[in-house]
Amino acid sequence: MHLDTERELLDAAFERLRDLLADDEGMELRPHSADLPDSGRETAWQVSAPNHTSPLLVEAFRRFTPRDADRVLGGVTPFMRKMLHNPPLVVVAPWLSPRSRQLLTERGINYIDLTGNVRLRVARPSIYLRLDGAQQDPNPRIKPPVRLRGAGVNALVRILVDVEPPYRMLHLAEAAGLSPAYVSRTLAALDEERLIERDPQTRVVSLVDWQGLLRARAEHYGLLRSNRYESYIARTGANALYRRLATTREQVQVTGSYAVSEYVSLAAPAQLALYVPSFDEFARRHELLPANQGADVVLLRAADKSQLDRTRQVESGTFHVGISQLALDCLGGNGRLPEEGDALLEWMYDNIARWRSPHLSPR
Numbered sequence: 001m002h003l004d005t006e007r008e009l010l011d012a013a014f015e016r017l018r019d020l021l022a023d024d025e026g027m028e029l030r031p032h033s034a035d036l037p038d039s040g041r042e043t044a045w046q047v048s049a050p051n052h053t054s055p056l057l058v059e060a061f062r063r064f065t066p067r068d069a070d071r072v073l074g075g076v077t078p079f080m081r082k083m084l085h086n087p088p089l090v091v092v093a094p095w096l097s098p099r100s101r102q103l104l105t106e107r108g109i110n111y112i113d114l115t116g117n118v119r120l121r122v123a124r125p126s127i128y129l130r131l132d133g134a135q136q137d138p139n140p141r142i143k144p145p146v147r148l149r150g151a152g153v154n155a156l157v158r159i160l161v162d163v164e165p166p167y168r169m170l171h172l173a174e175a176a177g178l179s180p181a182y183v184s185r186t187l188a189a190l191d192e193e194r195l196i197e198r199d200p201q202t203r204v205v206s207l208v209d210w211q212g213l214l215r216a217r218a219e220h221y222g223l224l225r226s227n228r229y230e231s232y233i234a235r236t237g238a239n240a241l242y243r244r245l246a247t248t249r250e251q252v253q254v255t256g257s258y259a260v261s262e263y264v265s266l267a268a269p270a271q272l273a274l275y276v277p278s279f280d281e282f283a284r285r286h287e288l289l290p291a292n293q294g295a296d297v298v299l300l301r302a303a304d305k306s307q308l309d310r311t312r313q314v315e316s317g318t319f320h321v322g323i324s325q326l327a328l329d330c331l332g333g334n335g336r337l338p339e340e341g342d343a344l345l346e347w348m349y350d351n352i353a354r355w356r357s358p359h360l361s362p363r
Contacts, residue, residue: 006041006060013058013092013112014045020118020129026050027125044087049125055087056110056122064093066194069103088122095137099193099216149220152178154328155306156186157217160196161210161324162310163357168204175360176306210356211345214324218331218341223256223273226303226332230279231295232288238272238296241286245274246317250285252276253311255300255329256337259320264343266336273298273329275308275321323348323355 018029032044032055045056061068072091090110096117104111110120116133148157155176163175173183187205190196195216197207223229234241242258256273276282279299283290288297302308310322321329327348330341348355 006062009060009062009092009094009114010041010043010058012114013060013090016114017045017112017118017120020131021047021127027127032056045090047122047125047127052124054122054124055085056090057087058090058092060092062094064091064096064100065192066097066099066103067192069100069107069109069194072104072107072109088120090120094139095134097137098135099212103194148217152182152304153186153217154221154304155309156183157213157328158306158309158322158324159360160190160205160208160213161327162322162355163360165205165208166199167360168202171360172205210324211349214327214331214345218328221328221332223300223329223333223337224298227307228301228303230283230299231291232283232297232299233291233295234272234297235287235289238269241297242272242318243316244286250276250282252282253308253319253321255321255326256298256333257340259326260330260340260344262314262320263323263347264340266340266343271296271298271335273300275300275302 014029014031021027021029026049028048030046030048032046041060043058043060045058047054047056059072072089088110090112091104092111093113095115096104096111096113101111101117101119105119108121112118112120113133115138116131118129118131118133120127120129122128156172156178159172159176169184169187170180172187173180176183187196187198190213191198193216195209195213196205198205238258242254245252245254253275254273255275256271257269258272261269274282274297276299279301282288282299288299307325308321309325311319312322313319320326323344327341327344330337330344332338333341
């Protein structure tokens with residue numbers, strides 16, 4: 001649906017919400033009766049039930065980005081908020097991205113978009129609506145935003161996660177081995193999605209939402225989708241193979257459940273995932289049997305060399321992928337790996353000083 005003005009957006013959203021509330025007997029939505037200033041993009045509605053009435057202060061956006069979430073409270077006319085005694089706020093837009101909806105929800109702001117994404121929470125009368133509409137923009141911009149997919153972006157995402165800011169764009173490009181132009185475009189997209197914060201004058205990155213960044217990257221990355229892999233059964237079992245890796249000098253990095261168990265343990269690891277230089281050589285050396293079902297070993301070839309940056313040697317002597325890559329592999333994995341990825345993010349949050357570096361290092 002293409003609407004030219006904020007007023008048309010407000011009218012369309014009003015009709016949509018009124019239809020939703022009509023399913024609840026006695027619930028009614030009407031324009032607010034108070035004599036309020038008409039800014040064109042702001043209005044007030046009134047939702048009523050037999051025993052309670054509540055005003056809603058509504059602000060329309062012809063295009064809403066995650067960056068706008070911080071501007072909603074400041075953009076609404078203070079006079080209208082005061083006159084209506086700080087009522088619930090509602091953002092109206094043609095479409096709201098998942099990230100935008102997340103940020104609005106975190107701030108306690110309601111929303112309605114014209115694809116069917118709706119959140120409305122009112123104390124009295126008691127209302128809670130939560131409906132899902134389009135997850136992708138039905139009318140995308142001619143120039144689409146940078147997506148967190150592809151080989152190059154992995155290096156940049158991992159550095160933003162692994163290293164505490166501040167840092168300049170050129171230093172990030174050097175550390176990631178990427179072109180300044182690519183890094184600049186990607187940072188602009190991350191800034192718009194509120195995954196990073198930049199100084200408005202110097203454009204230095206001052207803050208990174210590293211958890212949100214890892215989750216956003218994982219939406220476009222899959223452990224078994226993005227990397228080449230082969231599945232096997234270990235003759236002596238995955239546990240024995242894992243212990244044996246500590247005694248070899250092979251270029252092998254552990255990821256998945258065995259690696260995450262160094263930080264958190266939800267259940268005993270059942271499948272050993274390894275990045276290896278050659279499937280055939282490793283399988284032959286360790287007598288692995290190819291298997292389409294019941295595999296307890298998965299061998300991987302990294303799609304990008306940055307996946308193997310900043311590996312670490314654990315106490316047993318084996319080498320594990322860096323913690324940010326481990327989080328991506330779990331969040332983008334199969335089976336119970338996403339659940340283990342969530343638990344790992346919690347550990348990382350509670351122990352950030354133990355894994356995040358204070359300084360960038362050249363590539």
